[in-house]
Amino acid sequence: MTETFRMDKAQARLLDETGQGVIGTPMDRPDGPQKVSGRARYAADGTPEGTAHGVLVRATITKGKVAAIHADSISDLPGVIGVVSGPEFIRNPAQGMANAAPVQPGTRVDYHGQPIALVVGESFEAARDGALRLKVDFEAEAGADVDPDTASEVETGDPSAVGDWDSAFDGAAFKVDREFTTAAQVAAAMEPHAAIAEWQGDKLLLRSSLQMLRFNKNEIADSLGIPAENVQILAPFVGGGFGSKLGIGPDAVAAAQAARELGRPVRVVMPRQAVFDSILRRTETTQRVRFAADADGKLRAVGHDDRVSNLWEEGFAEPTSSCSQFLYGADALRFQQSLARNHRTPTGSVRAPGEAVGMLTFEAALDELAEQLDIDPVELRLKNLPDTHPMTGQAFSSRGLAECLRRGAEEFGWSARGKPGARREGDWFIGVGMASAGRPNMLIQASARVRLEAGGATVETDMTDIGTGTYAIFAQIAGEMLGLSADRVTVRLGDTDLPGASGSGGSFGASSSGSAVFLAARKIRAKLAEAMGCDADELTLQDGIARGGNREMAISDLVQSEIVEEAQIEAGKTAESHFSAGYGAHFVEVAVHAWTGEVRVRRMLGIMDIGRVLNEKTARSQAVGGMVWGLGAALTEEISHDPRTGHIVTRDLANYHVASHADVPAQMEVSFLDNRDDEANPMQSRGVGELGISGAGAAVFNAIHNACGVRLYDFPATPDKVIAGLEALGL
Template structure:
């Protein structure tokens, strides 16, 4: 039995009455032991009989046309099986939730490093050697624009203009007009991108490192020219994604095409350098932030303009100013975007798109404005929290920013913060910084099936787990609703033959897929009430007993046959009238060497309002992971591009710097506020992971200013920039 639920109103808090103790509990991930013991099988670890290996051949020009391939040297290698290319190949990966094939350019090259063919051989080593021996002939078009500052640009129509920003800037008692830059970022998940394709007749089974199975199945079918029902996608374990595995990419299509031609399974695993070159990056940004305020700190104007980049024809545009649109009130507002159309690796979603880089400008700007006004940075933020969405007029759902700022300041010891540049420990200057956290919360259409038997319950959905805890959380929801201990609940995920869920992305997976599981389990409770003979609202299922209306029965006695229920959820009218977001506050303390410019983060506190916490352990892990990424964005991470060809240099984890253990303080504290968001979804929860990164880096940058008196506007704040700042200020 299946039905669909549309989110149109505030939802009752059923999970506050079930009393099983599973929801919110810090339970271990059920697959954790398999992962740490090497028994969880990832895509690159499958090895079916007859499998052969593929290695991608990539373009060595920036723009032009492939006119031919010379296989002579490659074909001489023992075990060489062939070269595959053609119009079905992908220019770049599909954007998240595309549900259709991305651009398939045929023989056209749009960026240096673009996958253009696949070599297949009996062994990986032979395929790798053969790929290096393929001679590619091009008709090159020189002069391809690769610099976002000089490449042709366009401005989308989705700007925000309210009031008169320029007039407010002229009249403001205090104003700020600053330019900020952020470099490109790579997702660089621990597990490289991989695919294993196997055909049985005209049906394809693909094992893939993919985040959104429901959409990926449709994308894959569209790309290779078959019906969706001829495709099955499996991704039970994924070693991180962070947006880079939202849509299908070259390895999936090339493996499927080669396997169909050879009538053998084909596995394609990208080298780390190929992942950097050919998988969507986070765009670099150039931002201009303007703020105006009265003497009491009330903002009268907010302007946030940014330039990002992507390939021609790509619809994705980094939503840099996403948080700026609702975080603070101001009657005069301008949000405007420019897209540079250059020939670099295409850009797309990387963890916390928009807010992760846009909040550097907004939150560092607020810090500087607070100093100009002589107002505490925490107090300035508190004075500008809007009552309703300042652009749309929507009513906010649960809104925890003020509480997070106040409780965070008290817990962190904010009252001990000193004037900039005045606290010293030897060569080390010490400072504290703060930033707000905000990340829009979304509900994405999802379905799930729950089956209750005398032996326990089974949860089935094509939802994925990219290391975030889906297996644990969905099992906890079902167990809580059906009165079962967690070891009696099995969770089957990431199989496209199962009911389609949202997938992992946008921090909406747990709430969306979890709501579908909740609704399916609620339907089972309704059926149990019917069998017991009581009203659905009166039924209780507790540790193997079903009660209601003074009636009682053993759960096993009501299960003469299993009960299987399927349910779906999607957003509805509530999304039009109410705006849901996670909110929080970041506090950081840093030490900066006056000699070397090194920045050491000494402690970080994140306080978050995320609705109902479904699993305290996995939730904290997500928040900490986001905060670490914030540190990396502030101090380390930076893609660099060759100015001649546009291709990425420093394309591995030896040269693309991310935080190590030594860069992250032992004291990383996370506090979740007690909150229920009744308008978000039936389980009152909100996203966590991307909220953890949004604003985190700005808190570190603001702490650097408090320590040194220096302002950094071009991120990351590497030691050379700090030293240069000291020199310019005569220190």
């Protein structure tokens, strides 16, 4: 059994001493040519011989049960093979790291659009026709709560607090006490949820679009009632996930169940509307943010309460105040969450759960406090950076927030910022805004195997690449550690027969699974040092040459056949002694049209502290992508629900508006601090993608206010809301 390395103390900065020079460089993705040429194989590609096609049938009631499914109603349709249903059908995807199947509803229906059966046909068209025509009898129940604002059951947790809140808040000279709302959102990954299931005896081979295969393997096994060792999942390429593919979904479970019953492979691809209807969404929120400060800008009280929602019996609740609890210090802090139960599409992790919506409101309210105090928003933030974690007392690991704020202000030209409404170009008000960014950093258990042969090295792990650049980054880590150019490193991913990785999620994938690659390669370095007759810290590996112990040899000459090492890492004592997080600062310029209320983002700048940068190009792409999602949350993204049934009516990308190229400014810049986080992992790196989202939308909102004087408290800032704000100001 592989020995587990625990991160119990800071590790030497070995990657600063290696001489290959590939780590951190903006290396192109080795999988890029496959993707742009269409040769990359995604979940629904390359159907096995004899594959049948399945289309999910979904409930048309909000609450009740399935009384009968009349398979004979479509038995005479050409090409229809049959109908598959039963208690194995899951009502929604598993939450991230569930490691087991979610609630099995049997015949119970809990929301409109819940998967209840699968129609299988010789072609997709035949299956779709059958699914549309299938007769299903329901027994609907009245009184289903579909509006979280009027839900009959609301679970309110105990407040989490330090200090004397009432005294600190009431005694302060300046206060902000605001209620904000944020709209529900969906992940909207480019590749829809899809699966091809094929049984080989009593073993299941599943090709599926999933983010966390080590956990997904156990989840599908639990759904089907089979041993996990009888499951192999393949996901070498995943076309985006954003949290929606963290857990096993109804497409995979239905395909596997149907393939087992029919004795042939079954392919299930969920149409975009079905993804919107039945894949985990982000909750809408109502948030109350309170700040109190003395006249000099010193915070005395920080409060952030929120109300979120989820389906009955679901355990997930959006961690809205996750960043609010550590970014700034005060005499007293207070946080409380309420969870409303309803019968809508269930909620779960979507693109930076917590700070993506929490930082929208938190940083917007802090901007309002800065205006009250007549203190520059950057200066207000710098005044209130705590020395230790305000809630836990933990020491911070490497923290570059102050440098991000100062450097961002200088590079953006923040000092030229004027008063609200001071700058106008024709019909456009012009303004700038800023916000801090934060994202807790995590180290998740992960394993990897590295093989060194005379011709190069191979990295093996079931880690996924969801568009984040894993193939490139792992090649760089192994190449740097073993003195090889990255093109001499082969990376094998997305196969559960390989060592189990952390998976892609929570911005922890590259650092967690990458650390396992690092440790396995470090073991190989130790063996090479032994062969060279020197200590490991004396060994230099560069361009295929080993140097140490007054000797120089080709690495290939030190490898008789191959050297194989496997490593596993998990969090340890440093996670208890130190709080690790990514930090950043966003600066934005917008134009607001005086008559239409249209908001155009003209430029964005993000300065990020992510510890060691593993690949500058992929890191920048992740940060830019996050900033785009932040822009979308501020201006365009909004799910609408039918007030009668609770089902989503903005069910595709024609009606649900993610930020497009036309919405994104040409001038979008990102740069990184040259930092190391010694307590995070052996590579001193941190995650980046979700950090880019955090605070970006708040900077847009703050810029709208600086442009025209309008403060909005309801995200997103659609033109109707801006126009109403302008009218209220008499503009």
